[in-house]
Amino acid sequence: RSDIKTQYKLSVRDLKLSDAGIYTCEYGTHKVHTSLHIVNLTISLDGHFLQNEVPELILTQNSSSPLPDLSITLFDSNNNRVTPEIQNRSRQKYIVNLKKLKTVDSGTWVCQIHSDSPLINQNISFAVKVLGFQNPDLERKYAIVDSPVILSWDLNSQKIKWKKGFTGQLNWKQQEGVESHELLDFSITAEGQLHETKKSNNLLFEIPESIPESTIQVKLPKVHFNHSGQYQCQLEYERRYAQSKIELVVMKVSANPAGPLSRGASVTLTCQVSGPLAPNAYLSWEPVNGAKMDIKNSKQREVKLEVNISTAGLWSCHLIEDGDKKISFHYHVEGASVWINNVIIGASIGGSLLAFALGCLCIISGVSWQRRRQRAKRMAQARQHLLENKTCQCQQ
Structure with a gap:
């Protein structure tokens, strides 16, 4: 893993903690010593998280000299300073817990380490991908009875270029403590293709066509009052789960x-x-x-x-x-007067239309009868004329 670049340069690749120590360069009777201090940063789950998960960072150092006390500062993908919770603080290993992640935390983070003696100022970058919903964890949607409503969940898998497949399902229950109904399940491949399967007949709903990839959407064409409740969309990746809920509130009005x-x-x-x-x-x-x-x-x-x-x-x-x-x-x-007037107007209009229809029918029937009568008269005249012609021929 090492090469001598020139007469006085040594290149070491793929550094390990065990590579720390003192390196000596000898040239004739001259010796030059260099101390190599190595710091290693690892992140749990290879940097692939679901929303609301808490990452763990492990910072390890090794040196031939006494290990310094390191100061650790973190900056998230939006360059905001993050105050970590340090679980273990031995000078050889630091275990740091971050905050609960949101989907907006995806991106490149920076771990800044500092020491006064020996002087260390080092920035270590690491990638974080947070898979989840761009919806809130819980939101309310409102609908009037008998009106259509669309419920939609937007996944961020394409936005963060998540290259691993995962599955999920959509469930509905009217209230807490009752059995939930699975409406559909879905899967998204590593290439980002969405596949959905309708599972329930307990609720009349449609899966709209021509929706964006990574969007889970259902349409209730005519909302009933008992369609209210919690609609929970849940995704699963490596036996870990993330979910987002929509609380559907339905309004109705009645008169007595x-x-x-x-x-x-x-x-x-x-x-x-x-x-x-x-x-x-x-x-x-x-x-x-x-x-x-x-x-x-x-x-x-x-x-x-x-x-x-x-x-x-x-x-x-x-x-x-x-x-x-x-x-x-x-x-x-x-x-009541308005209602009665409407009834009278409706009856008048209906009666007029009926009279008009009957009049048209009578006219049509009269014209048809007149035509049949004229046709019969012409046929009788033709027969009489033919009979007269035959009589004349016999007399001659």
Whole structure:
């Protein structure tokens, strides 16, 4: 592993800790001594991690001289200084634990070591790849009942050029403590090709076409209230796991009694969302137009809010979180007179259309009958004319 480059230069390749020591160059009666101090840095799992895993760095040094006390400083892939947790601090070996990794931590890190005596200032670069989801660990998505919704998870495997295959699955459960249902499983090859297999018939969903590679996506074409719950996408690599959850919150509105609002009567509107909600979330009923009533709010984290109204108009139920309207359901309460007028107008239009259709049918039938009558008359005249011709011939 060594070559003499010139008369006075020695090159050693693939240094090992055991190569540390004193090297002597002799030239005639002259001797020159050089001390070689070797530092080795290794990272656990060969630098390939899943999100939320904690890497372990091992820094080892060897020298023929007394080993110095090293100062260790780390910089992440964004050049931010990281304060490590040193588990073992013998002068020969330093074991350092880093923070929990996020997908944005992928890239080149730098370990900076320093010593005053002997003077050491050395930067050691090492690569870190963090496989996971570009979604948060937990996010909420909101939908109105009977509307479509798309749930999507973006993997970063292509972005960080992850060259190893892995698998995963998508599970759904309505609430904690109940059995989960596997919706689909997937695999991504070392070349980055995604393969998906639909597994469940308990939930009507579609796998959209023409989606980007490394994206797991399902579409619920018509959300039902009981489709709410946790949708967990989980990936597996070498028996290690990472996951990201989407909490689907569904809103519905009902009226009791249903139908038009009669004069002097009242109706109860119920707005309900699937729980649980965030600690600072609440429901709010708001009149939009035609209705004269103050806004009514629920207590925080309540999943149902009722309001009694006696005025027709448009009402909106909002789910508000941190002052933002996350989702709104607009419900129109019609008055009986409006409803009756609509029925009369509809009946009039329907009757007119029916009369018009019957008139057209009568005209068509009359024209057809007239044509048949004229055709029969012409045929009778032709027969009479033919008969007269035959009679003339016999008389001659």
